[in-house]
Amino acid sequence: MLDHAVQSLREHGVRMTPQRQAILEYLVTEHSHPTADDIYKALSGRFPNMSVATVYNNLRVFKEIGLVQEMNYGDASSRFDFVTSRHYHIICDTCGKVVDFNYPVLDEIEAVASQLTGFKVDRHRLEVYGTCPTCQAEQTHTH
Known part of the structure; x- marks a missing residue:
């Protein structure tokens, strides 16, 4: 690389x-x-x-x-x-950690969006938010 x-x-x-x-x-x-x-x-x-x-x-x-x-x-x-390569991100709301993940099924989303709207699609971005396992464990211990 x-x-x-x-x-x-x-x-x-x-x-x-x-x-x-x-x-x-x-x-x-x-x-x-x-x-x-x-x-x-x-x-x-x-x-x-x-x-x-x-x-x-x-x-x-x-x-x-x-x-x-x-x-x-x-x-x-x-x-x-x-x-x-094309990949997506999941972001922890608590500590800000960003982790990559691949989900090839989403590669079709640009073609679908184009067909439904008539747009010429250049790119897309997906972000998923939540709480990472480390922060979940810390929250469990502090409660």
Whole structure:
């Protein structure tokens, strides 16, 4: 996945810097849907000269190329997800954890929406909200 992403950046004329490589590796390996601040905090030890702006600028480049998607839920900071395939997100209302899940049956939703409305559909997004198992356990213990 990382090699494919690096190749994609090269094809778009984006130079690979050590910081850019580290941000990309972090996104590929961390499935926590980090915010720009999360990425900055995780990498600032390795790159003391790196700023939050550097992280944001690189995320913007990755987004333009289609390597990451920006997820904005309400007024919280945007989270970033390395795009490997079409998938959906379930979000914990208590701690904010975001978990991926696949449900291929939903891939047909764009065709159905187009047929029913006459729209030319470009994309869709599905978010499911609830309470994660960790928060459920904590709520059980505190009551």
